Amino acid sequence: QVELVESGGDSVQTGGSLRLTCRASALMYSMYCLGWYRQTPGKGREGVATIDNMGKITYADSVKGRFTISRDHAAMSIYLQMDSLKPEDTAMYYCAADPKSWCTVTATNMNYWGEGTLVTISS
Numbered sequence: 001q002v003e004l005v006e007s008g009g010d011s012v013q014t015g016g017s018l019r020l021t022c023r024a025s026a027l028m029y030s031m032y033c034l035g036w037y038r039q040t041p042g043k044g045r046e047g048v049a050t051i052d053n054m055g056k057i058t059y060a061d062s063v064k065g066r067f068t069i070s071r072d073h074a075a076m077s078i079y080l081q082m083d084s085l086k087p088e089d090t091a092m093y094y095c096a097a098d099p100k101s102w103c104t105v106t107a108t109n110m111n112y113w114g115e116g117t118l119v120t121i122s123s
Contacts, residue, residue, distance in 0.1 A: 013122050020117060028097045035069075037095075038093045049105065058103070059105065078095065086121060087121045096113050
């Protein structure tokens, strides 16, 4: 079953925090690579953070030190803790999964995608 369901998006002020959750079906959670991506109107999809089955994590330079990706095997979920949020973090955030072993934020051609959750940061 292909299921990736994001939640946690909201509108917050600059400097605030949000925690995004992606609940995955067993099939999706078993994929080698899981990640968070974001997109704004008129821009391509950008990798935010990825985590693979070995626990290797990558972050976009723009979020390093502010965002943290994690996973919970029991809940079959991945999370994105976002702190010190900035207006430029405003975007639709998507959870994605792929069986490929090359798992980095630059690999935006993931095979499976959720519907997204909207994050809006006001100044």
